[in-house]
Amino acid sequence: MTVTLADVAARARVSPATVSRVLNGNYPVAAATRERVLKAVDELDYVLNATASSLAAATSDLVGILVNDIADPFFGIMAGAAQGAICESASGRAGGEKLAVVCNTGGSAERELTYLTLLQRQRAAAVVLTGGALEDPGHIAAVAAKLARLAEAGSRIVLCGRPALPGDASVAALAFDNRSGARRLTEHLLALGHRRIGYIAGPADRTTTRHRLEGHREAMAAAGLAGDAEGQERATLHGPYDRRCGYDAALELLRRDPELTAIVAANDTIALGACAALRDQGLRVPDDVSVAGFDDLPFSVDAVPGLTTVRLPLYEAGARAGRLAMGTEEPPPGGVATIAAELMVRGSTAGPRARP
Amino acid sequence: MTVTLADVAARARVSPATVSRVLNGNYPVAAATRERVLKAVDELDYVLNATASSLAAATSDLVGILVNDIADPFFGIMAGAAQGAICESASGRAGGEKLAVVCNTGGSAERELTYLTLLQRQRAAAVVLTGGALEDPGHIAAVAAKLARLAEAGSRIVLCGRPALPGDASVAALAFDNRSGARRLTEHLLALGHRRIGYIAGPADRTTTRHRLEGHREAMAAAGLAGDAEGQERATLHGPYDRRCGYDAALELLRRDPELTAIVAANDTIALGACAALRDQGLRVPDDVSVAGFDDLPFSVDAVPGLTTVRLPLYEAGARAGRLAMGTEEPPPGGVATIAAELMVRGSTAGPRARP
DNA sequence: GAGAACGTAGAAAGCGCTTACTGACGTCGT
DNA sequence: ACGACGTCAGTAAGCGCTTTCTACGTTCTC
Known part of the structure; x- marks a missing residue:
């Protein structure tokens, strides 16, 4: 029924071992023999069975x-770049193609954890985790344990845009400098003269949210605008990205x-939603209220006006991940690299002006 | 070193067969035995080896x-929905978890073809192809052949937002009604009184591009504005999405x-780029030029003004895919369902007005 | 109370590959 | 001319599971 290595071997009049060696190019x-094998492969339209290969060789091409959210370009861009780099790296060696697959956790x-287990089941060659992590201690521990087991089993682990794991230098981490990016953004607003600044922070239980919020509050505090805890709470709102x-x-x-x-948002998508609300209230951006985002998505x-972010x-x-x-x-x-963030000043922020 | 089924069996004092049956819940x-096995699994932190399972059972959980482009929400939304539906469908049966993986072809x-081969290697349980297809006859034939082989090997094939394969009813296809969507969009502009309408069509070699362009031209022709071939060419520009x-x-x-x-674009991203260009030229949307897009991305x-699309x-x-x-x-x-498109009229289109 | 029927578990034969290990030739140095 | 060596190919032993077939109690059934 389905054609196997043995069928190819029989047709090429060689042993299965030889076919395997031709296909893997590692021996x-x-x-002349190679040609004969390739011809047989072609004639039979043979495709290696990856499950069998992986089992026998104890390797995986996954x-x-x-x-967190595949519909969000923030992740789409990173995932696409990673996938591209993986294909590229793989194309060198024969048979070394990796199947780079993206898994959508929906946050x-x-x-x-399910995906991590599934990947572990598959003995994945590597796993890249992108975006901020959930800050539930139990979850963090569970993920760390899973990653440790994966690493132990030979998978390479890379964090991209995610803070390094506490106390594990064996995992490469590319961490975004969210804190100082957010700080600089708020400093920009303060420099323009804003004092009454609202902050829309993203989901409360994520590292990215926290780091950006901390950066914002650092800047506010440095300007003597920290206020009391209650005042901070009043000026900060949480919600999905x-x-x-x-x-x-x-x-x-x-x-x-x-x-x-002024309103500072924890990402561009939120910022654009905020702009829409202001518009619907008859307020102009930036004349009445300045708005700033984060990420600089395409x-x-x-946006009109262009979004400061x-x-x-x-x-x-x-790609680096x-x-x-x-x-x-x-x-x-x-094991850890910090990726710098760059302030992009556009039209959505300007000096404050008293509203009539 | 790595713990196997046999280790679990030994610890639970049962045969490997029993462990397998507990884990798969199909026997x-x-x-009491189940408890013992589960306890051993837990204590040893055992995870099934998917390559071995797949090989032995001749099935796959991939x-x-x-x-085409994972960074584009058009694909991200479809892929995320499909992945969600797959997880959901799988969560019923024990051990039936599927690893839904998205592969970025970059168009x-x-x-x-590489991904299709890789998936074939993995004996994937199913493969979903989203978005328009490349219209190169050679490529279409190659893809059709690959899909046929995949289907033959037991993979379910689903096309989502992609036209049905010529002459293959065994493949389920969810086709977007791009043609009549585009027709209605252009009719809307014509009804507003526009006569000089430019069209930005997307990449020349894709089915989606062609269908939308055909819909647009149908409407133009019905209004007696078809013009000659050269005139059509002049009013149509191709490029990436x-x-x-x-x-x-x-x-x-x-x-x-x-x-x-008026300018009609083959998708919203292009339309927004066009709006930016008009703005930079000192032209107002929709006062000077109306702009319309396609897809209604989030x-x-x-957009300001809201994009008609x-x-x-x-x-x-x-999700259905x-x-x-x-x-x-x-x-x-x-085997084929046509998915209707809905015209969304917003602020970016209005009646034409002579420019000073 | 004998035999059928049932529920539960083990033995063992693969699934389709990879990869030591082994062997058959030539080729080369001396 | 002879052994040492290098090159290429075959043999066969798994990789870690699943599943068929078999076996062994129990519980019914008449």
Whole structure:
């Protein structure tokens, strides 16, 4: 029924071992024999059975890339870059093609662990985890344990845009400098003269959310605007990284402080939702309220006005993570590299102006 | 070293067969025995080796989802929905978890075939192909052949947002009604009174591009505005589905016909790029030039002005494709379902007005 | 109370590959 | 001319599971 290595061997009048060696190119085979085998492969339209190969060789050609939300370009860009780099790294050696697969956790702790187990089942060659982590201690421990087992079993682990694991230098980590990016963004607003600044923070239980919020508060504190804990809470709203959250939160911030002159959002999508809300309230950006985002996603430059934001080199980081996963790039010293963020000032921020 | 089924069996004092049966839940095992086995699994932190399982059972828990561009939410939304549906369908049966993996072809014919081969190697349980196909006859034939071999080997094949394969009803296809969506969009512009309409079409060699362009031209022809072939060519520009293309093409269309009053783009991303170009030229949307897109991606509603576009139920289609891939939904009669598109009129289109 | 029927578990034969190990030739140095 | 060596190919032993077939109590059934 299905054609196997043995069928190819029979047709080429060689032993199965020889066919295997031709296909894997890891052992000298005489040119004439090789030709004969290749011809048989072609004629029978034979495709190696990866499950059998992996089992026998105790290797795998699967590389997993975990993302929180595949519909979000933030992850799409990183994942695409990683996948590209993996294909590229693999194309060198014969038969070394890796199947780079992206797994969408939807931000769910359970799904993340399920995927990790599935990848472990598959004895994946490497796994790349992108984006911020959930800050539940139990979950962090569970993930760390899983990653340790994976690493033990020979999988390469790479974190991309995710903080390094506490106390594990064996895992390469590419961490975004969210904190100082956020700090610089808020400093920019403060320098323009804003004092009443609202912050829309993203989901409360994620590292990315926390780091950006900390950066923002650092800047506020440095300007003597920290306020008390309650005041901070009042000026900060949490919610998912989507436009709806930005829309609703902007309305709520405005309700809490009608004199607000600026809104900083934890990502561009939220920021754009906030802009829409302001517009619907008859407020102009930046004339009445300045708005800033984070990430510099492709559509942010085309927003009207262009969105002031913090640029993260998502593509470069993803590609580097892919190379790290393939072992074609040296891990950073200490296992951790911090990726700098760059402030992008566009039209959505300007000096404050009293509203009539 | 690595713990195997046999280790678990030894510790639970049962045979390997029993452990396998407990783990797969496909055979009666006494409750007490099951407990003992589960305890041993837990204590040894054992994880099934999927390569061995797949080899022995001649099955696979891999489902591949092919996308053209993972960074594009058009694909991200479909892929995420499909992946969700697959997880959901799988969660019922014990051990039935599928590893839904998305593969990014980058729109390259070569990568598409490579991934298909890799998936075939893995004996994937199903493969979902999303988005338009490349219209190179050689490539189409190669893909059709690969899919035939995959189907023959027992993989379920589902096309999502991709036209049905010529002459193969065994493959379920969810085809978007791009043609009539585009027709209705252009009719809307014509009804507003536009006569000089430019079209930015996307990459020349893709089915989606062609179908949308055909719909547009149908509407133009029905209004007696078909013009000759040369005129059509002049009013149509091709390029990638990105903002840059939209920006450049809008400039070029304007150069070719300064009296242009409307631009229709083959997708929202292009449309937004076109809006940016118009703005940079000092032209207002929709006052000076109306702009329309296609897809209704999440950010289109927040564009300023809101983008008139054609809504495709990407999420629903992706989820349905996922269920089809899992066999939890009946394939449509004849193997093909056409997914309707809905016109979304927003602020970016209005009646033409002579420019000073 | 004998035999059928049932529920549960083990033995063992693969699944389709990879890869030591082994062997058959030539070729080369001396 | 002879042994040492290098090159290429075959043999066969698994890799870690699944599953068929068999076996051994129990519980019914008449």
